[in-house]
Amino acid sequence: MTYKLLSYHAENGIVAGILVGDRIFPVAQALNDPAMRSTMDVLEQWREARPKLAAFAKTGPAGGLPLAEARLAAPIPRPPVIYCVGANYKDHVENMARATGVKLDTNPQASGQKPWFFIKSPASVVGTGEKIRLDSTKLDWEAELALVVGVRSRGLTQDNALECIAAVANANDLSARDYMLREKQDISSPFRYDWIGHKSFDGSCPMGPWLMPMDDVSDVQDLPIRLWVNNTLRQNSSTGNMIFTAAEQIAYLSNRLTLHPGDVILTGTPAGPGAETGEFLKSGDVVRVQIGDLGELVNTIS
Structure with a gap:
């Protein structure tokens, strides 16, 4: 069993x-x-x-x-570190390119590029059933597969990278789009982006309802990933649409730093976030994330 x-x-x-x-x-x-x-x-x-x-x-x-x-x-109430890969699903990048009118690269490996990460605060984690305080006029949803490290690791390759992962879980990389750009900053300013306000606020990383052991995951790159807002399906894709695979992400990180037990890696979100259409969360909205057989992560915006 x-x-x-x-x-x-x-x-x-x-x-x-x-x-x-x-x-x-x-x-x-x-x-x-x-x-x-x-x-x-x-x-x-x-x-x-x-x-x-x-x-x-x-x-x-x-x-x-x-x-x-x-x-x-939350399965891990306060993870040591939460690494989040950006722009990592082909369908999402394609949709954002159409929405913004900017040509975006869906095959960065061809030019030798590597995965791109930012970090969320460990204090941003909440569990299923918890309410998320609405402090943003453009609060966005992003269903993501979370990888949980179980073995201290450094210098992994793509061939052995997944061996350090103990379990996987549903996650939601909530994003305050109205806090992404700092006020009164020119486009050329190195201080233009506010990663704390945008990505690391309290409650911005729902995870759960539990961790599924990696032993029970047949293929981490073949999991359906879905998100609903008030029973309306907003994201419906597969982890097979990742640009950089889970193994590529782990290998990259472990060759820059040591991964420790309890560290969490959020592997990107597919097509369907509100940023693609200009629709965002409001008070009373219920958000559900379901990836494969990982259970259902449910949170209400208050």
Whole structure:
């Protein structure tokens, strides 16, 4: 039997759980180690924990907390680092080129270019069911596949890059488009872009509802990726439309710095964000993200 790794609110705070079927068990119970309280504890010892969690799930344990009765938190409430790749889906780049009237490159590998990243604050993460405060007149949605590192890694190649990934999850790279450009800055100014205001505000990185072990993902480049706003399908694509694959992204990052357990890599968003049409989120909107069989990430804009 397969399992999911998650975080949930318990009497003694947020703790890590293993979801088997529709029942949640404390990870400390599954690993027979009371010190294992958080998903970070598990990820920091992923090589040892991985077979034990799988073995626990295989036993078909009895008892546990019904999923329907649990209040979930973000799977990793505060990841060490969140790396976000930009402009990484062919269909999205093509749509933005049409919307802006600017010719954009959908094949940067041909000219030897590499993936392009920015970083979101670890404090921007929220879980499924949490409300997102609306502090923007152009709040945009971006469904993204999140890769979660489980093995400290440096100098990986495309051939072995995925070996460092413990799990994957749904994510939403919320973006405040009205804060992207700073006021009173000329186009030539190096201070023109505001990455903090645009991408790193509180609540800008919903993740969840849980982590699916990489062992259960048959092909990370063949997952349907969808997002709805108020039950209207806004994004409907596949991870196969990535410009730089997950392996290429991991290899690039690991050859610039060391990746650590718990680090998250957001792998880009496909066609359909509001920036393509000028439509943005408003108070009361409900946003749902569903990638493959990773469950459903749901957040309301308040």
